Amino acid sequence: MSSSSNEYVVKVKAGSEIMAQIMADQSGKSSESNVATSKKIRKKRSKKQQGASVSNKGTTSSGKRVGIREIARQAGVSVATVSMVLNNNPKITEATRQKVNKVIDRVGYRPNRLAQSLSGRYTRVISILMPTLRHAMADPYFGELISGICDRAARLGHKVMLEHAKPDFIRERRHIELFERRFVDGVLCIGFNDRHAFMKDFIENDHPMVVVNNMFPQWGLDHVVCDYRSGAEQVMTYLQQLGHKKIGLVHGAPEVFTAREIIEVYKRRMTTVTGGFDTSWMADGRFTEEHGAEATKKLLEAHPDMTAIFASNDKMAMGAIHYANRHGRSVPSDLSIVGFDDIQYTAFVNPTLTTVHLPLYELGVLACERLVERIRGKSERVREVLPTHLVLRESTSLAASYAPGVG
Amino acid sequence: MSSSSNEYVVKVKAGSEIMAQIMADQSGKSSESNVATSKKIRKKRSKKQQGASVSNKGTTSSGKRVGIREIARQAGVSVATVSMVLNNNPKITEATRQKVNKVIDRVGYRPNRLAQSLSGRYTRVISILMPTLRHAMADPYFGELISGICDRAARLGHKVMLEHAKPDFIRERRHIELFERRFVDGVLCIGFNDRHAFMKDFIENDHPMVVVNNMFPQWGLDHVVCDYRSGAEQVMTYLQQLGHKKIGLVHGAPEVFTAREIIEVYKRRMTTVTGGFDTSWMADGRFTEEHGAEATKKLLEAHPDMTAIFASNDKMAMGAIHYANRHGRSVPSDLSIVGFDDIQYTAFVNPTLTTVHLPLYELGVLACERLVERIRGKSERVREVLPTHLVLRESTSLAASYAPGVG
DNA sequence: ACATTACGGTTAAACAGTTTACCATAGCGG
DNA sequence: CCGCTATGGTAAACTGTTTAACCGTAATGT
Incomplete structure (x- = not known):
């Protein structure tokens, strides 16, 4: 089978003009639509609408949408009162409130929220x-x-x-x-x-x-x-518990604060454990599968003895697994991989991904x-x-060189 | 390693009160916020704002936002004219247009779109x-x-x-x-x-x-x-070309028209090829990974001789692969699986997914x-x-029982 | 008993634009 | 020179709410 970078695409139907047109339009300048045109059309529309909505709910018999004044008239109160009923203003008696609400329900009135927002100071x-x-x-x-x-x-x-x-x-x-x-x-x-x-x-x-x-x-x-810091700490702790010492980092763009936090934790933990560390163990995966795979390539070529990779998000981790799989390293037996984010489908990929759960929702x-x-x-x-927490799944295992009791 | 249905979760930080509170609130009734409260706060805000915005762009020296009338005054024209300039009305001379625009730029005026929409008949x-x-x-x-x-x-x-x-x-x-x-x-x-x-x-x-x-x-x-119909046809054609005869279908909810289209194509193609067909070869995967896996279980238990599964979306296909992998069938050598949708990450999972590309964007x-x-x-x-087209990747191969030339 | 408050509601002025009807001027043919 | 039309612009009405200020009653405090 062809690898993903070399897909064979069966195009049964030739590219239609529709699609071509859509993609061509992509380059058009963002602009307010031509005014003259929209004006003309608008007139047409409003005429047609009048004909269509014959005594519909929310419209008077003349076809015009009813406003607060009409409600006020029918309820025999002032517009201010209706407004206050609408806004649950406690100043209004229960009796009046009901009287007004009855009219509102009957006629199916809904306040125009453009007018509300224009008048009030909020937009919602x-x-x-x-x-x-x-x-x-x-x-x-x-x-x-x-x-x-x-x-x-x-x-x-x-x-x-x-x-x-x-x-x-x-x-x-x-x-x-x-x-x-x-x-x-x-x-x-x-x-x-x-x-x-x-x-x-x-x-x-x-x-x-x-x-x-x-x-x-x-x-x-x-x-x-x-809590990216804590998440990263948990990952490093766990990998080190598994006996990993040669750990690579596929990080996100360092102009992102949280990405830097992971980098920092990684650096500190690496220096305290291996007693020294080198930027050649780190590569930028720019948060995508593609670049995650590339970063992994770079890392593995520089350090064939690497036993684990910590990726700063799940997409890059997927890219890492993808690359590893295709280059003679099986995950996790040859290479452990940890992700970050715990996006939904990581529980269904193969192998399922050990990752840090972020409570994004x-x-x-x-x-x-x-x-x-x-x-x-x-x-x-x-x-x-x-708070964040580590979720253990299949993409991690004991470091190959470690295995004290080989359990 | 534990399977996904039996995950071991390391909770380093105990569930915080924050999270507890968030989840507790979930059950609250949807309701407009208390009016009395919001009113009071609003007043506070407006006072503060006045103090803060001292002669900012778009505000007069008194701190009030400028409107169209102010622009009209400064430009020495009527508000109608300003409005027409704003809307590129061709009735306005280039000279007046420029005069007005200069004022607009200088003062940094932006029309309030609530007023525009209220007055006009559109919302944009x-x-x-x-x-x-x-x-x-x-x-x-x-x-x-x-x-x-x-x-x-x-x-x-x-x-x-x-x-x-x-x-x-x-x-x-x-x-x-x-x-x-x-x-x-x-x-x-x-x-x-x-x-x-x-x-x-x-x-x-x-x-x-x-x-x-x-x-x-x-x-x-x-x-x-x-074009779901064409997509489904392509899948069936391809699978049959690969020699598959015992093909299962993990379909989406049949109350969805497009899901029914796939089912119809599948049924027709199965009857013409195997000369008969049985609903026991179909199972509802309800568009999710979980149910896709379950449906696969049902199918494989009913028909252990099944050599291919057509899933009506990629998520169910992922569920199918997930299940198959864990139950002694390797994909694609023992079981071919085809998806539908071609969502991004299907090119990075293992094996990469053969699927129908939908031009969703x-x-x-x-x-x-x-x-x-x-x-x-x-x-x-x-x-x-x-139009849709089939994308060939790794999750499909020749039917095991077939292999004419054993390539 | 008289000035105060509280209550329940009203009037009219915002809010910030668009649009319609109208008007002055200029150009032009007859 | 007169009437007609086109041009460019204006005043005022209109969009549909909210809200500040005000106003009768009725209840209350002194």
Whole structure:
């Protein structure tokens, strides 16, 4: 069978024009749509709508959507009263409340939240901001965080928007525009590194923002993060318990704080154990399977006697196993491999992956919670760390050279 | 080493109160936040903000954000003119346009998009609606689609909101509220099945909606979808070319149209080849690794002579390999396994997975594009099918009993 | 008995834009 | 020279809420 780098692709149907067109469009400049066109079309639409919605719920017989004034009229109260009923203002009597609510239910009225937000000072929308890694959303790491955020946001009555921070997005200060144009009340930042200095802009303009699973102490940003240090310690302890001394590290981009934390722990533990250490035992896997495999190649070629590899995330660990498998090392008997993150499918790959579990879903929940607190006015800095733990699976075993009792 | 169903978890740090609290909160009722509280806090905030933003960009010296009237005053024109400049209305002379723009740039004015949307008839937001599968976002299948949607939406000047359709979400008709309260201009539906009849509500109320990678012909919904039928045909052809006759099917929930398409193709191809067929060769894997493994167990126990398994998605295929590996069948020499979807990591697992590639990213792009067209007034039904193709990797080989030339 | 408060609700002014109807000027043909 | 139309811009109405300020009663304190 062909290796993955040399796949044989059977194209039964030739590439359709549809696909070609889609991919061609990719290069188009991001731009507001042509105004003249959209105006014309809009008119057409509204006309058609009138015809369609004949005395539907939420519309008067004339087809116009009903507003708060209409409700007020029908209930025989002022608009202010209706507004207060809507907002559960305690100033309103139970009697009036019921009277108004009856009308609201009957007519199926729903307050226009654009008007609400325009008038009030809130938006009830938060945004998740992340870099434009190709297919970032498809990464279970991000997905898990986002799941947690979405679930909690919904429970707190907030909507969640997704935003990709492309370079031009930042250049045009659209991240600040998010607030200035009243799109959102707060943002959550995921997946950025030390080079993304734009994040400072948020606090400088006093806009609620929380960094998720990362830290930027140099900028004093709020954050919630997993305990990478402890996770790394557990990995090193475990590998050393298994008798491994020649341990390689496939690390993530060092401009990421948490990646540096793992590196630091690794370095310290290596020096205390082997009594010295060399950067040739480390390679950058840039968080992806591909580069993880490459890094592994580099490490194994430099140190054929390596018995274990610690990868700073599961994707790189997968890349490491992939490479090892294809180059005469079976995992774990010849080479132990440990990952980091514990993304879902690592429990189903072959061999299953020993890895550090990060409570990403819970971290998303926590981030959302803290952000909303900030939005509501809480001003204490957010600095929270969630515990991590090692999950033992099949990709690790006793060091080959060790085996004291050969159990 | 322990199997995945019997993991040994090292908990170095005992479960913290933080985590406990987070998980406890999970059961809380979804509710709008207490009004009295939020009001009080809001007042505090606004006071603080005034103090902080001393003559910042976009604010007057008094600390108040500038509006269109202020711009009009400074430029010596009417607000209508400024509005028209903002919207590139051709009625405005180049000279006036420049005059106004200069003021806008100088003062750093950005139009409040809440006011714009309130006044205009659009929102420039679309929503992605999906079921509440636990950790749905962490699934690369959804992630890939969402990636495509987000990228294209941004290019078309639309924001993207994420929405989970919990049962109570539907019961309270919040999916319609999305439109009625003017949250969005359109929605994209992902991951639903025939039991989710609420999707009819959208067309009934004439709200733009497009189903992504699924079909509901019974309700006449717009959709864009991958060619599952062709993909399945390719798989069956390939397996039969390899000499497989005893082929099992681990299918997805049959209330999903595309899942049924695969089942149909499978049934037809099996009857024409083996001249008869039995439902005992099929098992429901419900789209997950766990159930995929279980389904595989059922199939292999019923038919130990099975030489190949066709799984209707990659996750189930992973479950199948997982189970087979642990029960004395090596893949592919004893058992060939084919997946469906071609999610990223299937190229890095062991063995790498032969699977049908779905252009999910492109499908997301297309869906977004078509939805926006509908929003802008186009009224033709959307019914588009994107081609799929088989990707050969390591998880398949000649049927053991076959081997004509024993290559 | 009279000034205070509390209560329940109302009026009208924000909020920040877009759009419609109208208007002055200029150009042009007859 | 008059009426007509095109051009470029304006004033005012409109979008649909919230909220600050105000206002009658009724209950309460002194």
